Amino acid sequence: xxxxxxxxxxxxxxxxxxxxxxxxxxxxxxxxxxxxxxxxxxxxxxxxxxxxxxxxxxxxxxxxxxxxxxxxxxxxxxxxxxxxxxxxxxxxxxxxxxxxxxxxxxxxxxxxxxxxxxxxxxxxxxxxxxxxxxxxxxxxxxxxxxxxxxxxxxxxxxxxxxxxxxxxxxxxxxxxxxxxxxxxxxxxxxxxxxxxxxxxxxxxxxxxxxxxxxxxxxxxxxxxxxxxxxxxxxxxxxxxxxxxxxxxxxxxxxxxxxxxxxxxxxxxx
Amino acid sequence: xxxxxxxxxxxxxxxxxxxxxxxxxxxxxxxxxxxxxxxxxxxxxxxxxxxxxxxxxxxxxxxxxxxxxxxxxxxxxxxxxxxxxxxxxxxxxxxxxxxxxxxxxxxxxxxxxxxxxxxxxxxxxxxxxxxxxxxxxxxxxxxxxxxxxxxxxxxxxxxxxxxxxxxxxxxxxxxxxxxxxxxxxxxxxxxxxxxxxxxxxxxxxxxxxxxxxxxxxxxxxxxxxxxxxxxxxxxxxxxxxxxxxxxxxxxxxxxxxxxxxxxxxxxxxxxx
Numbered sequence: 174x175x176x177x178x179x180x181x182x183x184x185x186x187x188x189x190x191x192x193x194x195x196x197x198x199x200x201x202x203x204x205x206x207x208x209x210x211x212x213x214x215x216x217x218x219x220x221x222x223x224x225x226x227x228x229x230x231x232x233x234x235x236x237x238x239x240x241x242x243x244x245x246x247x248x249x250x251x252x253x254x255x256x257x258x259x260x261x262x263x264x265x266x267x268x269x270x271x272x273x274x275x276x277x278x279x280x281x282x283x284x285x286x287x288x289x290x291x292x293x294x295x296x297x298x299x300x301x302x303x304x305x306x307x308x309x310x311x312x313x314x315x316x317x318x319x320x321x322x323x324x325x326x327x328x329x330x331x332x333x334x335x336x337x338x339x340x341x342x343x344x345x346x347x348x349x350x351x352x353x354x355x356x357x358x359x360x361x362x363x364x365x366x367x368x369x370x371x372x373x374x375x376x377x378x379x380x381x382x383x384x385x386x387x388x389x390x391x392x393x394x395x396x397x398x399x400x401x402x403x404x405x406x407x408x409x410x411x412x413x414x415x416x417x418x419x420x421x422x423x424x425x426x427x428x429x430x431x432x433x434x435x436x437x438x439x440x441x442x
Numbered sequence: 443x444x445x446x447x448x449x450x451x452x453x454x455x456x457x458x459x460x461x462x463x464x465x466x467x468x469x470x471x472x473x474x475x476x477x478x479x480x481x482x483x484x485x486x487x488x489x490x491x492x493x494x495x496x497x498x499x500x501x502x503x504x505x506x507x508x509x510x511x512x513x514x515x516x517x518x519x520x521x522x523x524x525x526x527x528x529x530x531x532x533x534x535x536x537x538x539x540x541x542x543x544x545x546x547x548x549x550x551x552x553x554x555x556x557x558x559x560x561x562x563x564x565x566x567x568x569x570x571x572x573x574x575x576x577x578x579x580x581x582x583x584x585x586x587x588x589x590x591x592x593x594x595x596x597x598x599x600x601x602x603x604x605x606x607x608x609x610x611x612x613x614x615x616x617x618x619x620x621x622x623x624x625x626x627x628x629x630x631x632x633x634x635x636x637x638x639x640x641x642x643x644x645x646x647x648x649x650x651x652x653x654x655x656x657x658x659x660x661x662x663x664x665x666x667x668x669x670x671x672x673x674x675x676x677x678x679x680x681x682x683x684x685x686x687x688x689x690x691x692x693x694x695x696x697x698x699x700x701x702x703x704x705x706x707x708x709x710x711x712x713x714x
Contacts, residue, residue, distance in 0.1 A: 228625055230621075230624075230625060259627040259628070259629060260627065261627075262624070262625055262626060262627035263626065263627030264627075265625075266626065267622065267625040267626070269618065269621070269622060271618055272618070273618035273619050273621055273622040274618070274619055274622075275619035275636070275637045275638075275640050275641055276619075276641070277640045277641050277643070277644070278640035278641075282636070282640070283619070285636070286619070286622065286623045286626060286628065286633075286636050286637060287626050289623055289626060289627065289628035289629075289632045289633065289636055290626060290627030290628060292632070294629075294631070294632065297632045297635055297636060298635055339622070342622065342626070343626070346626055346627070
């Protein structure tokens with residue numbers, strides 16, 4: 174399968190959680206294939222919800238989302254489920270704040286999880302991976318420079334290395350889109366830059382769309398082509414990172430900026 | 443030294459310290475209730491302490507015989523001893539193999555279907571609520587006297603325990619990797635196999651060893667109702683009042699259980 178990129182289109186998307194909390198309000202967005210988009214906002218502004226609607230981890234209440242040939246609908250619409258939902262997800266990689274690795278198994282086994290959709294059930298059950306899949310996983314590890322650790326336990330790696338294994342896991346999917354939900358929130362500043370540069374390189378070299386939630390404004394401005402600012406579930410800014418000055422951020426955050434909103438000059442590489 | 447510490451002036455606390463909550467009345471009520479229940483239970487089963495004292499003479503004769511094991515009887519116990527061991531091994535292997543998939547069906551973390559989950563849990567609770575010796579008596583009636591009925595009883599007993607313990611460790615396991623696998627397009631069974639199984643394997647292995655220990659003990663007891671192993675031998679010598687021989691069998695069980703328990707405890711320590 175080739176890396177044929179796919180546009181992501183939000184049409185009037187709203188999400189209301191079962192407890193009545195509004196996650197997203199009437200979102201209209203188009204993310205063209207190959208773009209690197211940073212999403213900023215306070216915690217609770219809907220960043221995580223927005224990202225998780227794209228692969229159906231959070232079902233939308235109304236509106237619709239198109240990801241390439243797939244369409245996710247609100248309540249009442251045709252629901253994407255079973256094999257169709259899994260096919261969509263196999264095209265969309267996801268990186269999490271807390272890495273989400275199976276720590277007691279090897280780095281390689283973790284990366285191979287990106288092949289689960291394509292691997293037959295009996296092979297998965299026996300752990301008898303196809304040589305092609307193993308090679309694909311190794312190539313993914315190569316891209317994040319962790320190949321020598323392929324047969325080590327995931328728990329023996331540092332936080333930064335674990336996050337790079339998680340990125341390799343998404344690469345093993347050969348995805349069209351990578352979603353990253355606060356990928357550097359558990360990492361120290363130098364490691365954060367390494368991980369962000371990995372994502373940037375993947376976007377530039379493989380043409381994979383990258384949508385990344387970030388808390389730190391300087392990181393968001395530095396590593397994304399386009400910034401989307403969310404506040405209380407609504408888009409309050411959408412434009413180039415360079416256009417986002419202090420006053421824009423104050424509008425997104427609803428308060429003046431503090432030192433905690435930037436990763437900072439403490440450890441610029 | 444210490445006086446200087448105690449005599450140093452107490453700094454005035456910045457915030458008011460909360461007063462310690464009092465539970466005196468509740469604790470007293472709980473103790474009174476507990477004592478009342480115990481007395482009620484004792485009256486109910488007619489505990490007769492004087493009778494124990496009166497029958498003491500009968501008991502001493504038996505106890506003296508039990509304290510003198512007949513070591514010459516040992517060769518005759520070997521087949522039964524081996525059968526007990528073999529029953530425990532086979533039952534542990536079969537029971538564990540059946541339990542692993544059932545544990546995944548019995549955990550909220552790995553089974554997304556509420557009805558199936560409730561069904562599996564209900565059946566497992568039923569199995570666990572039946573004592574092993576009752577399973578053995580029923581199976582002896584169905585498949586006849588011997589090791590087979592014993593093994594079947596132990597397998598049921600093992601499934602009840604292992605499924606309960608392993609599904610609980612699945613419930614408590616971090617589901618992050620499973621979420622990642624699902625987000626990558628894996629089906630639930632595949633995600634469970636790839637992301638959850640490696641996480642609980644050490645705890646599963648530990649439960650299997652623990653169950654093996656239980657099986658050694660249980661396989662002697664279920665033999666009393668005819669389900670094979672040392673239990674049948676115990677039943678024989680006991681009904682002919684051969685307490686010297688009974689004593690040797692008890693000693694053998696004691697040694698076997700102690701040796702295997704320490705072996706399995708050592709192995710389990712290595713696992714964690």
